[in-house]
Amino acid sequence: MHHCCYSRHYFFEIRKCGVENCEICSPLRSDPEIFNNMHHLPDPVPKLSGGSYKTFEELYGTETTEEFRPSAQKQTKESQGMGFSPSAQYAKNVGTVIQCGECDKWRVLYSKSKLSYEESAKLSRFLDGIQYICGDSFDGLTSEIQQNEFSELFLKVKVNDKLNCQSNMETSYYSCRLFENEICFICGEQCNQEDMLNLSTDNEFYYYCDECSEKVSKKKRGKTFFGSNSRKKQRNI
Ligand SMILES: [Zn+2]
Ligand SMILES: [Zn+2]
Ligand SMILES: [Zn+2]
Numbered sequence: 001m002h003h004c005c006y007s008r009h010y011f012f013e014i015r016k017c018g019v020e021n022c023e024i025c026s027p028l029r030s031d032p033e034i035f036n037n038m039h040h041l042p043d044p045v046p047k048l049s050g051g052s053y054k055t056f057e058e059l060y061g062t063e064t065t066e067e068f069r070p071s072a073q074k075q076t077k078e079s080q081g082m083g084f085s086p087s088a089q090y091a092k093n094v095g096t097v098i099q100c101g102e103c104d105k106w107r108v109l110y111s112k113s114k115l116s117y118e119e120s121a122k123l124s125r126f127l128d129g130i131q132y133i134c135g136d137s138f139d140g141l142t143s144e145i146q147q148n149e150f151s152e153l154f155l156k157v158k159v160n161d162k163l164n165c166q167s168n169m170e171t172s173y174y175s176c177r178l179f180e181n182e183i184c185f186i187c188g189e190q191c192n193q194e195d196m197l198n199l200s201t202d203n204e205f206y207y208y209c210d211e212c213s214e215k216v217s218k219k220k221r222g223k224t225f226f227g228s229n230s231r232k233k234q235r236n237i
Helices: 032-036 086-094 115-130 143-151 169-173 210-216
Strands: 004-006 012-014 098-100 106-110
Touching: 004 086, 086 169, 106 169, 115 143
Parallel strands: none
Antiparallel strands: 004 012, 098 106
């Protein structure tokens, strides 16, 4: 494994060492010149100016680390925060959730005031074109070209960039009662009616899938509202 394998969160590479008579690798079959110009896939490295990542061409052949991997960076990154506390009403003002490309959890979008039709349409257009991972902020995901178009919208619309893929679902996801409810609070997986666990106190509870309910059953539990029966997942209005 250590000799010729290269393991990263996003990929796993096996590359012969290229040394003649290696006892581990079999002999090269490709052209040695081409082989010697083959490098590891680079890790994501942000531009100094921030906002986006360096191109493959810039990084190929250079030494990179996983330091800047979006989902690894979250815990240490200085997050900007949203400038306000998440609430069910702020979630309702946007009425949209976005799914993390790594952990698959749905994250809630917030705004202190209700979005206009045009703003909602613009937001949908933006969301369709991005790959979101927990901890991202919309400002961070906006490319330079998009700055003009979207910067004003994202003064208003926020996603909580203090979250990471280990974070539970947000309570506002449930309490705004807009989104599909049978989602495990811990892992974000869909819960079947049968393995749903009602841990209610005063009519407030979270859903837990079978697996997670075992983990939390002895721990302290949070609380949220049991939302409506709406099963429709509204990603966009
Ligand atoms: Zn070798
Ligand atoms: Zn995630
Ligand atoms: Zn779960």
